[in-house]
Amino acid sequence: MDKKNKIAAAVIAAVVLICASIIFIKNTITSQNRIAVIYRGGKVIREINLNSLSEPLEFDLSYDGHTNRVRAEKGKIRMQSADCPDKICVNQGWIDSGAVPIVCLPHKITIEIKGGADKIDAAAGGM
Amino acid sequence: MSTKKLTVTAMLTAAALVIFVIEAQIPPVAPIPGIKLGLANVVTLFTIIVLGRREAFAVTALRIILGSVFTGNMMSFVYSAAGGALCFAAMAVLTLFMKENMTWCVSVIGAIFHNVGQLAAAVIVTGTIQILWYLPVLTISAVITGVFTGIAAQCLLKRGGGIIKKLISETK
Ligand SMILES: [Zn+2]
Numbered sequence: 577m578d579k580k581n582k583i584a585a586a587v588i589a590a591v592v593l594i595c596a597s598i599i600f601i602k603n604t605i606t607s608q609n610r611i612a613v614i615y616r617g618g619k620v621i622r623e624i625n626l627n628s629l630s631e632p633l634e635f636d637l638s639y640d641g642h643t644n645r646v647r648a649e650k651g652k653i654r655m656q657s658a659d660c661p662d663k664i665c666v667n668q669g670w671i672d673s674g675a676v677p678i679v680c681l682p683h684k685i686t687i688e689i690k691g692g693a694d695k696i697d698a699a700a701g702g703m
Numbered sequence: 704m705s706t707k708k709l710t711v712t713a714m715l716t717a718a719a720l721v722i723f724v725i726e727a728q729i730p731p732v733a734p735i736p737g738i739k740l741g742l743a744n745v746v747t748l749f750t751i752i753v754l755g756r757r758e759a760f761a762v763t764a765l766r767i768i769l770g771s772v773f774t775g776n777m778m779s780f781v782y783s784a785a786g787g788a789l790c791f792a793a794m795a796v797l798t799l800f801m802k803e804n805m806t807w808c809v810s811v812i813g814a815i816f817h818n819v820g821q822l823a824a825a826v827i828v829t830g831t832i833q834i835l836w837y838l839p840v841l842t843i844s845a846v847i848t849g850v851f852t853g854i855a856a857q858c859l860l861k862r863g864g865g866i867i868k869k870l871i872s873e874t875k
Contacts (some may be wrong), residue, residue: 580801584808591815592846595839602836618830661778667730676840677833682778684829688836 599675606674606691612653614646615686626651626672626689642683653687655680708871712750712758719746719766720773727774740848741790741814743770748794748810748856752803753864754871756795763791781828782821789820803860810853814845 577585610626616639624633626648633648634656644665647656652672655665658680665680677688722743729740743766750759767787771780793816797809818841825834 595842598839686831688833
């Protein structure tokens, strides 16, 4: 390995380390106060405090004749079913931290877990 | 373009398409259609170095257009095109000053740019900036697959690069 190759390898290794740290930090921060935020086209459409859920919550998001069914349980949330063509959102399964959000690209719906303050009422759901 | 060069370009396009279609069967690592291992990038990289940028652009553009038709997924076209364009641009520039023994590095940076392009397209389409949280995960996966495809391209260059270069230059 010549010098240029060694430098390149070191820079790339550093990038990987930074990325791994970001994932780890985001994961840690968001796994304490789990606030699920549902976005559609960039706008917040619902917020749910996952940690304070005493029983499972299931509801539909219906827009333009398409439906995504969301299921939330204590500390976690998933896309239960969807009529999108790729079903990638459903296949993502449960998330219990903000490491990566659930995305339904065809329906422009995103579910992210944020580690916010413990103030959102679970029943009201912030509609 | 000489007939030999045209034939080699067509052959490489076919190879890229086969890889692309096979790869489309592998489950995605992120919820964005078109984000995948990027194995077809071996061909783009090989073409840039052996034939040139113009030919590599043709191979890549044809792979993305025909690939979307063959896999029947026109929705993924926007994402594939955004990723492919950024990846190609990055690799076309990097190969100007990185020698053949650094092809693995060109491949890794190309793969990262590929994902950046696709994520940017997804953010624009959905208007949801939160999708960018996939960037760290995808960057790590791009490094892993980029090294793999880069080494594959380097091996390919060592074995077949010289022969094809010679073949084309014979009839100029
Ligand atoms: Zn979906």
